[in-house]
Structures are given as structure tokens and as C-alpha cells.
Amino acid sequence: MKIYELNASEIHKGLRHKDFSAREVAQAHLYRIEQTDKDLKAFVTVTTEQALRAADAVDAKMSRGEELHPLSGIPVAVKDNMCTTGVKTTCSSKMLESFVPPYTATVVNKLEQAGAVVLGKTNLDEFAMGSSTENSAFFTTRNPYDLERVPGGSSGGSAVAVAAGQAVIALGSDTGGSIRQPAAFCGIVGVKPTYSLVSRYGLVAFASSLDQVGPFARTVSDAAWALEALAGHDPLDSTSVPNAPVDWSQPLDKGIRGLKVGVPREYFADGMEPAVVKSVREAIKVFECLGAEISEISLPHTSYALPTYYIIAPAEASSNLARFDGVRYGFRAEGATNQEELISLSRSQGFGPEVKRRIMLGTYALSNGYYDAYYGKAQKVRSLIKQDFDNAFSQVDIILSPTSPTTAFKVGARVNDPLSMYMADLCTFAVNLAGIPALSLNCGFVEGLPVGLQLMGKAFSEMMLLQAAFAYEQTVKLPQLPVFKGGLPNV
Amino acid sequence: MYETAIGMEVHLELCTRSKVFCGCSTNYGGAPNSQACPVCLGLPGSLPVLNKRAVEFAIKASLALNCEVAPETKFDRKNYFYPDLVKGYQISQYDKPIGRNGYIEFEVEGVTRRVGIRRVHLEEDTGKSFHDVAAERTYLDFNRSGVPLIEIVTEPDIRSSAEAKSYLEALREIMEYIEVSDCRIEEGSMRCEANISIRPTGSSDYGILNEIKNIGSLRGVQRALEYEIKRQTELVSSGGIVLRQTRRWNESELKTEVMRTKEEAHDYRYFPEPDLVQLVIDNSWLNKCRSEIPELPRARRERYVRELGITPYDAEELVADRALAQYFEGVARLGTEPKLAANWLLSDLRRELNQASLAIEQVKLREAGFSELMVLVSSGAIGSKTAKDILGELVHSGVSPAAYVKEKGLAQLSDTSEIEKFVEQAIADSPKIVADYRVGKERALTALVGVVMKLSRGKAKPELVNDLLTQKLNKGRL
Numbered sequence: 006m007k008i009y010e011l012n013a014s015e016i017h018k019g020l021r022h023k024d025f026s027a028r029e030v031a032q033a034h035l036y037r038i039e040q041t042d043k044d045l046k047a048f049v050t051v052t053t054e055q056a057l058r059a060a061d062a063v064d065a066k067m068s069r070g071e072e073l074h075p076l077s078g079i080p081v082a083v084k085d086n087m088c089t090t091g092v093k094t095t096c097s098s099k100m101l102e103s104f105v106p107p108y109t110a111t112v113v114n115k116l117e118q119a120g121a122v123v124l125g126k127t128n129l130d131e132f133a134m135g136s137s138t139e140n141s142a143f144f145t146t147r148n149p150y151d152l153e154r155v156p157g158g159s160s161g162g163s164a165v166a167v168a169a170g171q172a173v174i175a176l177g178s179d180t181g182g183s184i185r186q187p188a189a190f191c192g193i194v195g196v197k198p199t200y201s202l203v204s205r206y207g208l209v210a211f212a213s214s215l216d217q218v219g220p221f222a223r224t225v226s227d228a229a230w231a232l233e234a235l236a237g238h239d240p241l242d243s244t245s246v247p248n249a250p251v252d253w254s255q256p257l258d259k260g261i262r263g264l265k266v267g268v269p270r271e272y273f274a275d276g277m278e279p280a281v282v283k284s285v286r287e288a289i290k291v292f293e294c295l296g297a298e299i300s301e302i303s304l305p306h307t308s309y310a311l312p313t314y315y316i317i318a319p320a321e322a323s324s325n326l327a328r329f330d331g332v333r334y335g336f337r338a339e340g341a342t343n344q345e346e347l348i349s350l351s352r353s354q355g356f357g358p359e360v361k362r363r364i365m366l367g368t369y370a371l372s373n374g375y376y377d378a379y380y381g382k383a384q385k386v387r388s389l390i391k392q393d394f395d396n397a398f399s400q401v402d403i404i405l406s407p408t409s410p411t412t413a414f415k416v417g418a419r420v421n422d423p424l425s426m427y428m429a430d431l432c433t434f435a436v437n438l439a440g441i442p443a444l445s446l447n448c449g450f451v452e453g454l455p456v457g458l459q460l461m462g463k464a465f466s467e468m469m470l471l472q473a474a475f476a477y478e479q480t481v482k483l484p485q486l487p488v489f490k491g492g493l494p495n496v
Numbered sequence: 497m498y499e500t501a502i503g504m505e506v507h508l509e510l511c512t513r514s515k516v517f518c519g520c521s522t523n524y525g526g527a528p529n530s531q532a533c534p535v536c537l538g539l540p541g542s543l544p545v546l547n548k549r550a551v552e553f554a555i556k557a558s559l560a561l562n563c564e565v566a567p568e569t570k571f572d573r574k575n576y577f578y579p580d581l582v583k584g585y586q587i588s589q590y591d592k593p594i595g596r597n598g599y600i601e602f603e604v605e606g607v608t609r610r611v612g613i614r615r616v617h618l619e620e621d622t623g624k625s626f627h628d629v630a631a632e633r634t635y636l637d638f639n640r641s642g643v644p645l646i647e648i649v650t651e652p653d654i655r656s657s658a659e660a661k662s663y664l665e666a667l668r669e670i671m672e673y674i675e676v677s678d679c680r681i682e683e684g685s686m687r688c689e690a691n692i693s694i695r696p697t698g699s700s701d702y703g704i705l706n707e708i709k710n711i712g713s714l715r716g717v718q719r720a721l722e723y724e725i726k727r728q729t730e731l732v733s734s735g736g737i738v739l740r741q742t743r744r745w746n747e748s749e750l751k752t753e754v755m756r757t758k759e760e761a762h763d764y765r766y767f768p769e770p771d772l773v774q775l776v777i778d779n780s781w782l783n784k785c786r787s788e789i790p791e792l793p794r795a796r797r798e799r800y801v802r803e804l805g806i807t808p809y810d811a812e813e814l815v816a817d818r819a820l821a822q823y824f825e826g827v828a829r830l831g832t833e834p835k836l837a838a839n840w841l842l843s844d845l846r847r848e849l850n851q852a853s854l855a856i857e858q859v860k861l862r863e864a865g866f867s868e869l870m871v872l873v874s875s876g877a878i879g880s881k882t883a884k885d886i887l888g889e890l891v892h893s894g895v896s897p898a899a900y901v902k903e904k905g906l907a908q909l910s911d912t913s914e915i916e917k918f919v920e921q922a923i924a925d926s927p928k929i930v931a932d933y934r935v936g937k938e939r940a941l942t943a944l945v946g947v948v949m950k951l952s953r954g955k956a957k958p959e960l961v962n963d964l965l966t967q968k969l970n971k972g973r974l
């Protein structure tokens with residue numbers, strides 16, 4: 006076994022047994038990045054020095070005989086829309102290409118406090134708007150299972166870093182599927198926590214009422230460790246909940262005998278790739294074999310999730326991104342002759358086309374005379390979507406569905422067709438609108454490409470989702486790392 | 497004939513110690529951008545955390561203006577671009593202000609006026625731009641960014657520029673009284689805008705509204721409104737039409753000028769602020785705020801006149817200074833005759849304070865001591881001149897007036913036999929004055945009293961001196 010193939014619990018064990026040092030673990034992953042990232046392009050910034058320093062701190066702690074947190078010495082990658090003191094936070098946008106924040110996001114702080122070793126910042130669709138990382142202003146990240154294909158998005162860089170063994174755990178943010186969909190495309194575990202469970206302080210906002218930070222990992226157990234470290238009230242985020250009712254002490258291997266599993270018929274309808282549906286149906290059979298009670302359910306407002314999302318998210322984004330005006334920091338256009346021109350030129354030149362498209366959509370939806378017809382109505386539909394889930398969870402414990410209608414598509418295939426790009430998140434929007442938790446994990450392969458299975462639960466049922474995912478993972482035992490196509494060295 | 501309908505919009509900076517959504521200080525005078533953090537600089541990823549104290553100030557302001565306080569409210573984003581607006585939006589309140597449907601009462605030329613308060617809401621201040629015209633540069637200071645403001649909007653119930661001024665004075669008095677804002681219009685902690693329209697007298701519809709901004713003083717408010725009433729009246733009576741505009745008061749040219757027309761009006765795209773949760777104001781919180789509101793100035797003045805027998809003028813003077821009024825009440829509560837106390841406070845004590853540049857709170861002579869001094873005066877134990885002479889010393893030292901008088905031997909001489917000796921000596925020493933008196937020059941008596949006072953080193957009780965002198969001098973005539 007090479008070091009980069011180990012998961013967090015294995016590294017933790019290895020550190021404690023002195024099989025290797027935290028520095029060696031960090032170096033192994035940094036080397037892995039060096040070897041593979043020319044092709045994968047997962048990282049925007051690699052923070053080698055800081056990483057080695059953090060690793061040394063863990064080694065020093067160990068040599069003093071201090072107790073290690075399960076994340077101590079674990080190499081992690083951070084999506085480049087989370088602020089890191091002294092390290093560029095670009096959001097993969099020309100607008101913030103040279104922005105160095107003077108403060109660190111709470112989630113990154115928490116990982117660092119636990120002793121995790123941050124290796125760098127990962128690529129994303131500009132300001133987390135997209136499903137393929139093709140909207141990055143810098144470069145497109147490639148899927149490790151097929152370099153011709155996208156890794157999904159917007160947290161594509163983080164998903165790839167974990168899938169390819171560049172990092173053990175990574176942070177993503179999920180506004181409409183940006184953790185789960187790339188997790189599905191890259192064959193790993195990605196968790197979108199209950200809204201308010203994890204602090205958003207320091208996460209550059211896309212749509213504040215939908216955004217949540219969550220972990221990527223190759224195993225359910227690693228994801229659980231990471232999520233526990235991230236969760237918790239943050240006085241700096243008024244929307245983060247004090248005393249969230251999640252019992253982290255419950256065992257992951259509790260089993261799922263008697264678990265009531267709902268299968269919503271709307272998620273298996275037209276537009277889903279048959280091979281994906283087949284894989285998911287097989288996964289559901291595994292759940293049944295493990296003792297779960299499967300029943301078909303209905304979430305009648307599912308088809309409204311996409312249009313609702315594409316009003317609420319752009320509306321909030323249009324306001325959240327108004328601060329990027331070229332006045333105080335970030336990109337500033339040359340040649341402006343007055344204030345209005347400075348703002349307008351900087352924004353015209355600093356934002357990419359998808360970001361502009363959403364700002365315009367959102368601005369329109371909030372405009373005088375259109376508010377009721379768009380934003381107001383979308384909020385009403387949002388509560389109907391929530392109600393769908395409330396009704397469903399009065400009958401079942403968790404809901405299973407595909408994470409995305411297809412497997413990873415080819416780079417360039419959808420860039421000129423925004424609507425087909427938006428469809429990639431068809432199965433994930435509703436969860437954000439309802440504020441509930443969901444995770445995606447690999448449930449097999451179609452033509453060598455991973456298929457994602459989505460587990461949804463009621464608010465704060467993270468433990469139940471992780472237990473269910475764990476039971477499935479331990480039963481099917483799918484491979485965790487890809488065998489790279491296209492000549493990528495498997496060092 | 498036309499009548500005027502004026503509504504006022506006033507922004508007040510709340511005097512909380514920290515800003516409304518972060519912990520930065522609200523102090524004036526810091527070096528530019530020395531009181532700014534990621535939150536009030538609107539850096540990406542930063543989030544607002546509501547300052548409870550600012551909410552309490554807004555609640556108190558609402559209660560003092562007789563408003564209904566919303567049991568559940570929220571914040572909204574007001575979106576617009578401006579270099580001193582760090583986030584591209586201001587966190588404000590749109591459709592659920594903390595206070596609504598209130599009123600304020602005040603006197604204009606002896607007549608009580610009531611003006612409706614439409615709403616009181618809480619929001620954040622922006623930064624400040626400084627334009628260096630010569631260098632063609634603009635500098636931005638964000639020390640004010642995120643300082644809490646309340647906006648108070650009246651109904652269009654104000655009928656004249658004088659009324660507008662009285663409204664602002666009454667509002668300022670209340671807000672200072674409840675200590676939510678220092679209301680300094682010149683320093684920008686109180687900012688006024690007016691909406692004004694005219695209509696034919698008796699008409700029930702309002703005319704076309706014009707908004708007047710940039711008014712930097714109370715006198716400016718009055719002048720700007722006078723100018724605007726005249727402008728609109730002349731326009732309409734000559735057959736013209738008032739256009740809906742936002743106008744700016746030009747203080748140097750004493751006129752209003754067009755800032756924006758209706759077509760250029762902003763669309764602020766208000767929507768609920770998703771970074772803050774719903775704000776619930778329950779009864780216990782409301783009652784706590786209510787209990788912190790002192791008796792308001794208008795009620796206090798009426799009580800002083802009605803119950804304490806103070807003249808309306810003195811009541812006005814006392815109440816105008818909340819700390820002085822508080823002191824006065826303390827003195828009156830200790831049994832001092834209110835009228836006597838008011839006289840002394842407003843003339844002699846105030847003079848001492850002015851001379852020493854002291855605030856009443858800093859004076860060492862507290863309510864009990866002052867009350868003791870009043871007892872010494874009203875019982876005749878010391879003369880009022882003595883009391884005036886020692887007041888300065890008492891204010892600074894804080895020693896008990898009775899002890900001080902005793903120690904310095906300043907007690908008034910009211911023993912007739914003692915005074916008689918001085919009287920006899922004065923008559924003996926001043927034959928010329930006595931002669932004047934005898935030929936009928938009545939003013940000579942005053943001069944003789946002066947001589948006696950001098951001999952007694954001011955301690956003789958003047959009434960007794962007067963009586964004894966008259967007796968002695970007239971005895972000789974008999």
C-alpha cells in the first residue's frame with residue numbers, strides 16, 4: 006500500500022504506530038500532487054511550506070506524547086472559495102485572482118485546530134456557479150477516471166483531489182449539488198450537511214440561504230470524522246444552529262435492519278440515463294438485502310426544484326456578488342473616468358459569462374414589479390418542496406435516488422448549453438431548497454465511470470445517513486481509487 | 497390658497513459602543529479605517545451578527561414615539577452600488593420595521609400638535625467618501641460603516657417649516673432623553689430629509705411629492721422648506737406642474753436644486769437578508785426596554801408645573817438638561833421646597849458649573865448636600881449672600897455645607913444684643929451718614945446697613961440690622 010492510498014483512519018493508526026511521520030504523509034501527498042496535477046488540474050494553489058510546517062507540528066505533538074485527533078496529520082484540500090489567512094482565495098475568478106484574505110474561514114480553522122494538514126486550494130466553477138469546473142477562469146479540472154471528462158462541479162477540484170489520492174479529505178461547498186454531483190462523478194463520498202449545521206463564516210457566499218460546506222472522502226468513516234469536526238455552532242454565523250441534535254457518538258456500524266427507505270418515483274422518470282437508474286436500482290436491492298424496508302414514495306413538487314433554484318440562487322448571488330466592484334480589493338479595470346464606469350468596467354471584465362448570466366437572472370427576479378412573480382413565488386414553491394420532504398419523512402427514514410441523471414460527461418459537451426448543464430444537478434437542487442442533509446456515494450460503474458447514489462434524510466439525520474451509507478459501502482466494497490486512463494502515472 | 501403637507505425622514509446614529517453587525521468601536525475621531533474588520537469592510541465570506549443593544553435602542557426609540565413594536569421582524573437587503581457601500585447592499589428593514597403607527601406631540605406657539613410616526617427601523621451606516629478635487633482622488637473611510645442607525649419616518653402631518661423645526665427639536669429632545677442618540681445634526685449623527693407637497697386648501701389628496709436631501713442644520717430645514725413651499729406655490733399658481741423629483745438643499749445659495757427625477761429613481765431590489773435569522777421581540781424583552789425609558793420631557797415639564805409649582809419657564813429650563821432635572825428631583829425628594837431649589841439650580845449652581853466647565857454629574861456637592869444648603873438658607877442660619885459665596889467651594893470639595901459653615905464660623909448672627917453693638921458702633925462711626933438720614937435721605941439707611949454688615953463681617957442678619965438701625969435712629973428723633 007502506498008501512503009496516498011490510505012484513508013484517514015489508516016493514516017491515524019500508522020501515525021500512532023510510528024509507521025510513518027506526519028511529514029512523510031504530507032510529503033507523499035505533495036509528491037502525488039506534483040505527479041498528477043499537471044493532468045488533473047485540481048489545485049489552484051498548493052501550499053507546500055505551510056503544509057510541511059503543519060505536519061511538523063503534528064509530529065512534535067506526537068513526540069511529546071500528546072493525544073492525536075483522528076484528523077491530525079491528515080492531508081486535506083480546501084475549495085478555493087473558503088478564506089485562508091495569507092493564502093490567495095480566488096473563487097477561480099479573475100475578480101479575486103490576487104485576493105489574499107486577512108482571516109480564515111471557521112471550517113478551515115476547525116480542521117487546522119484538529120491538526121489536519123492543508124495542502125492547498127482547489128479549483129471550482131467561478132464563484133461555485135457550475136457543474137463541471139469548466140466555468141473556472143483558470144482551467145478545467147479533469148476527471149481521474151477519464152481525463153476527457155469533467156469531474157463535476159462546482160467543487161470539482163476538491164472531488165478530484167480526494168478521488169486521485171492527492172488529499173485524503175477535502176472541503177467542498179454545496180448550493181445545489183456542488184458537493185454531491187462531483188462526488189458522484191468521481192466515485193467518492195460527499196456530504197451536504199443540514200443547512201445551519203456547519204458554519205458559513207469565511208465561505209465566499211454564492212446563495213446564502215442554500216450554501217453549506219461539507220466534506221469529501223473516499224470512505225464513509227472518513228467523511229463522518231470530517232463532518233463531526235466541521236459541525237457546530239459558530240457565533241460568527243447567525244444562521245448556524247446552537248446545540249444541533251446530532252449524536253456523533255453513535256456507532257457507524259449500527260446496521261440498517263428495519264430502516265424505512267423511500268424511493269421517490271419522480272427521481273426515476275424521463276431524462277435519467279437508463280444505466281444510471283439501473284445501477285441505483287441495484288444499490289436499492291442491496292439495502293433491501295441488508296434488512297431495509299423499501300417503499301415507493303412521491304415528492305410531487307420535484308419538477309419545480311430546478312426553476313425555483315434558478316430564481317432563488319441567482320437572486321441571492323446578484324446581491325452577494327455586488328461587493329466585487331473594483332473599488333476596495335480584487336480586479337479593477339483600467340481606464341475608467343468616473344465611479345460608475347469603474348464599477349461597471351471592473352464587473353464586466355472581472356466576471357465570467359456564467360456568473361454574469363446569473364447576476365442578470367437574479368437582478369431581474371428581484372426587480373421592482375417582478376419580485377412577486379419570481380422571487381416571491383419561488384419562496385412559496387420552496388416551502389411546498391420542503392413540505393414534500395416533511396410528508397415523506399413522516400413515512401420513511403431516508404430517501405434514495407441517483408445523485409445525477411448521468412455519469413461524467415465530456416469536457417466541452419455542455420458548455421454552450423446552460424440548460425443541459427443545469428440538468429446535471431436535477432436530483433440535488435431540492436435538498437438545498439429544503440435545507441435537509443444528503444450524501445452521495447459510489448454505487449458502481451457504467452462504462453468505467455462511477456455512478457452516484459444519493460441518500461437524503463430529515464434535518465440533522467446525518468448520523469442515520471452515514472450509518473446507511475456505511476452499511477452499503479461495507480457490503481459492496483467498491484474500489485476507492487481509480488485506475489487512471491490516459492497514461493497518468495499511478496505513483 | 498394652498499396648504500403644505502410635509503413628512504420628515506430622520507436618520508439617527510445610535511450611541512451603542514459597538515457597530516450593529518460586528519464588534520468594532522463606534523467612536524468618533526479614530527484614524528481612517530482604524531475601526532474596521534472583515535465584517536464592516538464587507539470582505540467576501542464575512543457575515544453579520546446582530547448587536548442586541550442596537551435592537552434595544554431601536555425598541556426604546558419606538559416606544560418613546562408611541563409605536564407598536566413588531567413581535568417578529570427581520571432584516572432586508574437594500575441593493576445599490578456606491579463606493580462607500582462595502583457590500584453593494586445595505587442591511588436595513590423593508591416591510592417589517594421594528595416600530596410603526598406611533599405619534600409625537602409637541603407645542604408650536606402654545607398649541608399642541610400631533611404628528612404621526614409611520615415607522616422606525618434599524619439599519620447600518622455606510623462609509624464616507626472624501627473627494628480631493630485637486631488631486632482628482634477619492635479616499636474612503638469605513639470607520640462609520642456598520643454604525644447602527646434608526647430611520648424615523650413621519651406621516652405627512654407637518655404643515656409648515658416652523659412645525660418641521662419644532663418636530664425635529666421635540667424628536668431630538670426625546671432621543672437624547674432616552675439616551676439612544678446624541679442627535680448632533682452638524683456632526684451627522686442626526687440627518688434630515690423632507691418630503692413636501694402642496695395641495696389646494698381643503699383637498700384630501702396629496703400633491704406631487706418632492707424629496708429634499710442634504711439638509712445640514714435645523715435652520716437649514718426651515719429655510720429649505722420655506723424655499724420649497726414658495727417654489728411649488730409659485731409654480732402651481734402660475735399654471736405649472738410640480739414634477740416628482742429628489743432635490744438637494746444648497747446651503748450656500750439658499751435654494752433647492754434637482755438631484756434625481758422620477759425616471760432615475762433607484763430600484764433597490766429589497767429582499768430578506770438570508771445571513772440573519774428572524775428577530776423575535778417577546779414581551780419580557782419589550783418590558784425590559786420599557787422599564788429603561790425615563791419619564792419623557794413633555795410629561796416631566798407638565799408635572800413640574802402641576803405638582804411642584806415650578807414656573808413653566810423654569811420647568812422648561814430644568815427639563816432641557818436631563819442630568820440637571822434628575823438632580824433637581826433628587827433635591828426635591830429630600831424635602832427642599834421645589835421652587836427654591838429650582839431658583840438656585842438654574843441661576844447660582846448653573847453659573848458655578850459654567851465657570852468651572854463642569855457637568856452636573858461631576859459636581860461633588862450631591863443632592864443631599866445641596867438640600868442641606870437650602871435648609872441653611874431657608875432657616876436663616878446663613879444669609880443667601882454667604883450661601884452664594886461658599887457655593888463654588890462646596891461644588892469642588894464636596895464637604896457638608898453645615899460642617900463647612902460651622903468650621904468657618906459663617907453662621908448668621910441673629911442675636912439682637914450682639915447686632916445692637918455693631919449698630920451702635922456704626923452710628924457712632926458714621927456721623928455724616930447719620931446726618932444725611934436725619935435730613936431725610938432714605939438711601940443713607942442702606943449705607944448704614946452696609947457699615948453694620950462690614951463690622952459684623954457679613955454675618956449679621958440683614959433684616960434684623962435694618963430693624964435695629966431704624967429703631968435707634970428714629971429713637972433720637974422722638
Ligand SMILES: [Zn+2]
Nearest residue numbers: 518520533536
Ligand atoms: Zn467591524
